[in-house]
Amino acid sequence: MPRARCSDQPLPEFVTALEQFNQGRFFEQHETLEMLWRNEFGRLRGLYQGILQVGVGFHHLKRGNYNGAVHLLERGLSRLAAYAPACQGVDVARLISETRRCYEQLLSLGAQHLDAFDWSLVPQVHWTSGTPPTTSTQPEHHIG
Numbered sequence: 001m002p003r004a005r006c007s008d009q010p011l012p013e014f015v016t017a018l019e020q021f022n023q024g025r026f027f028e029q030h031e032t033l034e035m036l037w038r039n040e041f042g043r044l045r046g047l048y049q050g051i052l053q054v055g056v057g058f059h060h061l062k063r064g065n066y067n068g069a070v071h072l073l074e075r076g077l078s079r080l081a082a083y084a085p086a087c088q089g090v091d092v093a094r095l096i097s098e099t100r101r102c103y104e105q106l107l108s109l110g111a112q113h114l115d116a117f118d119w120s121l122v123p124q125v126h127w128t129s130g131t132p133p134t135t136s137t138q139p140e141h142h143i144g
Contacts, residue, residue, distance in 0.1 A: 050079030066111035098123030
């Protein structure tokens, strides 16, 4: 079975994970994306993993884990670079830019000043079309 590519419509589970991310439900988005990532062996594996790592980086930041936040944001940014400017309808370039701004602020604050982090900078995942692509007409994908 051919694997999905960046130009394909996203799976409904991917749309759900991005909604979770945008709601700040980073632990839940991790669980949803991990299921997709573990079952994807093609090009999209890195996209799923990159967004997952960015979300988990913000989860660590919420918990006050500076090292975990820095490490995972860095890894997520690195992984997402291959998918810019867009993939699966996601504006990856914007996600990278906005996440990098958070990463740089985090580095400038250091572990001792996490309480000064500007949470209004945490990015939302944006769709290139402005709204999530419809998933009702996409071909069937099997996970698991």
